[in-house]
Amino acid sequence: MRKRFITTASLLCFVVLGCSQNGIRPMTRVGASLRRSAESRRLPSMGQRWLASLASLNGRERVELIDLNNDTPVPLTGINQADSQTISLSVSGDGQRIALVRQREERTELMLYRRTASALQRLPINPPGVPRSVSLNGNGRLLAVQVSRKGRWDVDLIRLP
Amino acid sequence: MTRRLLLVLLAVGVVACEGRATRAPSGFLAPQQQDPALSGDGRLLAVIEDQNGRPTVQLRNVQGGGSLRLRHLSRHQPHSSPSLSWNGRYLAVITQRGNHRLVLIEDRLSGKAHPLRLPSGRDPVRVSLAPDAGKLAIQTADQGRWRVEVIDLSRLLEPDGPGGPRRTTPSEPSR
CATH class of the missing domain: 2.120.10.30 (TolB, C-terminal domain)
Structure with a gap:
């Protein structure tokens, strides 16, 4: 169970770091507001x-x-x-x-x-x-x-x- | 007499409000121009022109009309939806690679190209770059509806606001 958690966490970190290394970040708060309205x-x-x-x-x-x-x-x-x-x-x-x-x-x-x-x-x-x-x-x-x-x-x- | 003076002043006011129009600079045998985008300072104009049957982005000086060289944007057509930062350092445009459209931002100061795949994974339909190049708004399609996403570019691009460095590239003879 613990091993699976670590693997999932590592994968998430990889994805997040991958996005930020690209230098672009979605502006999630604005995006949510635009979708809501x-x-x-x-x-x-x-x-x-x-x-x-x-x-x-x-x-x-x-x-x-x-x-x-x-x-x-x-x-x-x-x-x-x-x-x-x-x-x-x-x-x-x-x-x-x-x-x-x-x-x-x-x-x-x-x-x-x-x-x-x-x-x-x-x-x-x-x-x-x-x-x-x-x-x-x-x-x-x-x-x-x-x-x-x-x-x-x-x-x-x-x-x- | 006063009434006549008022009428003249009104006519002058209307003419002044209408603005003065000129045709955008282009070459002798000018190709058709579509989808104009001005830089924030109004010195540069990006347009989509037909080049050998391919819609291709062109960058021109508003004064004089000289065409400016774009290092990374002579292929991957069709190009659409150009957008410029304040001094025209950055030009964002939608290009095509294989079966996908993507946003390409050319940094005319450093000569770098920044191809962007959107975090949502969707294909861009229209883009608009903030004048300082800190943000990009993108229209996409999602489950049959148009969406607008905004992404933060401040970790990717240096700001290009008023008073920033101007990129001067040699003018090429107009076609």
């Missing part, structure tokens, strides 16, 4: 201490921003609208801005949400095209967006005030 979750985007993602609960998908210091979602008043579907999102490094591409009433729109103003604003695309995938830089003042235009994919850069 949504039935499914996708489109992760990391800020410095922020995780934005699309969380699905009771059949509804919502953009969620979690403060990784306490694993708690912060309010995003006005970002989630019942008649729209988010297809890409990106949070700035400081967590103050979220860019998203959403489909609403058969239109695909590029949007910018500012947390300080709780305001969601549509960003025009010039020349016109259909946005698909979006990325913000650290301070949220530069945005890169994949756009389909004349049958091909381009990437536009948009400087924001």
Whole structure:
């Protein structure tokens, strides 16, 4: 019995050490919190201490921003609208801005949400095209967006005030 | 008169809020670009381009458009979901080995590659690297549902926050 315990303990140590030697460790507390708060979750985007993602609960998908210091979602008043579907999102490094591409009433729109103003604003695309995938830089003042235009994919850069 | 002035000011405000758009830098016969990812400082842009039929990650300077060399990312396509740290020292991307996808992080300062198999054993679908490269968020599929896992990389990678060393690699002529 004792021999079996030692063998099992040695095997466990080997597995744990093997993982830590790899240098990567799952953040189990965050992981448990993410699993608890949504039935499914996708489109992760990391800020410095922020995780934005699309969380699905009771059949509804919502953009969620979690403060990784306490694993708690912060309010995003006005970002989630019942008649729209988010297809890409990106949070700035400081967590103050979220860019998203959403489909609403058969239109695909590029949007910018500012947390300080709780305001969601549509960003025009010039020349016109259909946005698909979006990325913000650290301070949220530069945005890169994949756009389909004349049958091909381009990437536009948009400087924001 | 006051009303007209207000209308002009409103128009200026709207234009200012809309931002200025430019096309991302690329070569003369530019291939199509997908899945953009900016570095935290906004100097670098990673995109997925079609190279001989293979979706391949490319790294470019936002100013000027020069293509930057990636030591470990010319094979194991298809590449998807690129993500950059603050100064662009680290580039994380999903690659393929055999029948499995895995995350590969290239350290452009040391020249090392860090292939990551996830602790959960699942294949990555999308990844996002924190600006300081201390954490990585990964979307996976588990029993028919999308999941997001977060892993701590602080024992694997040096931080790459604002003010950290910038990696300068020689620009290659744009294709």
